[in-house]
Amino acid sequence: MGRAKKIFTNGRVILMLIFIALALLAISPTIKTEGVAITFVEKGSAADIAGIQKPPGGANPRSLEVIKRIDNYFIADEADYFAAIKAINKSVVENQLSEKVVVITTNKKLYTVLLESVVDEKRTGEYVIKNITTEKNVTQIINGSKVVALENITEEVREAETIKTVLGIQNLGIRVVKAPGSNLRKGIDLAGGVRVLLQPEVELDDKNMSLIIKIMENRLNHLGLANINIRKVTNIKGDQFISVEVTGFNEKQVVNLLSQQGKFEAKIANQTVFVGGKDIKNVCTSSQCSRIESCSRSGNQIFCNYFFQVTISPESAQRFAEITEKLEVIPSEDPTNPVLSEKIDFFLDDQYEQSLSISADLKGKPETTVRITGSAIGKDEDEARINSRDEIQNLQAILLTGSIPVKMNIVQSDAFSPILGKEALNNTILVGLLSILGVAAIIFIRFRKLAISIPVMITMLIEVFLILGFAAFFGWELDLVALAGIIIATGTGVDDQIVIADEVLTGKKRFESWKTRIKKAFFIIIGAYLTTIAGIFPLFWAGAGLLKGFAFTTIVGVSFGVLITRPAFARIVKVLLKE
Structure with missing residues (x-):
């Protein structure tokens, strides 16, 4: 009891305990989680109209609003959520309902959502x-x-x-994930997702680089993505890159959306009527004016036709009226619906995409609503519908955000499986625990003292916990390279603790005072710390910033060790060895 009092009343140990408590608050772990967390709410969707709010950027995972129940369906995970939506959709189709009112219960509020058919x-x-x-x-x-x-x-x-x-029913307009059990954020190689590294064809100033990043963020936000990380990075040579990390989405659609410059133009008789971005006031995303109309087979493939409506500016509508006023009215395939002599042509990045006939009723009228149509193919209907939805989302995002001022080249593109990421995380945790036990065993064999090997093992675990708490507090994503940094940091911590133990025991034989022994140990430790920092720091820029997680966790880990855990370990060893 006397030793425990000496340990826990020591200032260095108390400081370490304070940091442990702060890390616990930052991580905010929970044993059991139920429900699905809302990560995105589409603007103008049924959920948005009902009052469900999109979480703010950078929100802690544990602060997200969690859906617990939809009507009478209890929601424990994502499978339950999609099963509930499927059951409601089936009921609407079977009864041919024009609309459906559903009640969504969350951990914060109860919402009544009107879903149109x-x-x-x-x-x-x-x-x-x-x-x-x-x-x-x-x-x-x-x-x-x-x-x-x-x-x-x-x-x-x-x-x-x-x-x-x-x-069926319209899309609810939200994206969900399994309710998180802590505030720790997984990187894309653990959670699954896409990482794309792009390089502009010409060197850009900070203003244009920020503009491009903003356009990319808007495009990806339109897809309903929640975990988006877009940042400017440079390598050691000073080359400019943009790193884009998106959790839980398919690589093909993200790469296509980011690599396109996105210069959209609508022309009549080779005269520009409107362009994407500045001339677009609204893009309809509801099922009433944006949907897949029909699917049909042609040979071995399935074609699905889709459409969506956009609202253009009054200035663009006036240009439409002036151009169409000069056109002639001609008959069409439908005798009841004559058309104008010229079509409206759509171009994307100066490449012709499609043409649409213009109804004779619109001649000379400043029409602000434009209907965009298209089609996508697939080996079966499911694939054709998925491809159609992807095309709709891409076109809508480009129309809303406008074009990127310069061409962006794809330098590297990687897709990560969430299943493999989960296995990698589990294996890393297992290997880490085995390493800690192995190190403790070796230290016991070397010193033959539990008073040294047990504190070493506990200190290693505390250092890992402090690093995780720091990452949770600052919203840093933990990926595989970050986990490698944690292992390196704890490894250097073991080295330092061995130095302390060795100096304590050998110095005792030389009849040196405790203060002298600790001074010698920390002289070695501080030298090793500064050397590690100097060697790791350049990795913040190496590999276009892809090693930043490794550098971050390593520096944070060794800093916690030198400033917090090593002094506390020295005090604990002193008490346990009856110094």
Whole structure:
């Protein structure tokens, strides 16, 4: 009891305990988690309208809003979430409902969300006559004076007969992940995702580099991605790069979206009507004006046709009116719908993409709503629909964000599997624990004293915990190179603790005072610390910043060791050896 009191009342040990408590608060671990955390809410979606908020950038994982229940479906993980959405969608299709109200219960609030149905409307080839009654201003002569009055006028209108079929409910508009059990953030090589390294064709100043990063962030945000890390990096030579890390998304779509300059133009008779970015006021993402219309087979492939609507600026609409005013009206394949003599052509990065006919009704009108159509192919319908959704998202993102001012070249692109990342993390933890036990055993064999080997093992674990707490507090992502840095830091810590133990025991034989022995030990430790820092520091820029995690955890680890854990270890050993 006397030894324990001496240990835990010592200032160095108390300081270490304070840092352990702070690390515990930063990590905020929990044993069991249930539910799915909301990582993204699409603007204008059903969830957004219901009041569900997108988490702020850099939010701690444990602070995310967690969905616990959807209607009567209990949500424990992602599988439960998607099963609940699938069951609700099935019910809407079976009952051909025009809308569905669902109640979402989170750890913070209860939300009532109105989900509209996605309807497929097909023409039967027949026409029906409908009586349409509208109010119109009619001029009458009453007592010799002209009087304008409102009258109900009924007119016969010939319309194409259609059949409507409910295909399902609209997208809820959120992205979710399994509710996190701590504030530790995994890097893409552990959580799964894509890392892309891009280099501009010409050297850029800080203003243009920041503009490009902002455009890339907006493009990826449109895809509904939550964990996005885009930063400017340089190598030792000073070459400029942009590093993009995206957790949990497919490599092909991210690379295509980032590598495209994204110069979108709409032309009529070779005259520009509008361009992506500055002329686009809104891009519809709801199921009512953005969806896959139909899929059909052609040979061995499936084609899926899609469309979405965009709203252009009044200035662009006026250019549309001025250009179309000069065009002639010609018949089309549908005799009831004549068209103009020129089509509207769409170009992406100066490459022709598609053309659309312009209805004769729009001649000379400043139309602000434009319908964009396209198609994608696949080996089966599922693949064709996935490719169609990817194309829709890419085009919408490019239209909203505009073009990147310079061409970006893909230097490196890597995709990481979350399954392999989980296995790598588990193996790293197992190997780390075995290493700590092995080191403790070797130290016991060398010194033959549990009073040294046990504190060494405990100190190693404390150093790892402090590094993790520091990373959680500053929101640093832990990847494989960062874990390697932790191992290096704890390894240097063992070296230092052996130096302390060796000086304590050998100095005792030389009848040196405790203070003299510790001074000698820390002279060696400080020299090794400064050498390590000098050797590791350049890695912040090596490999275009890809080794930054290794440098960060190594420097933090050895600094914690020299400033916090080594002095506490020395005091503990002194007490246990009855100095």
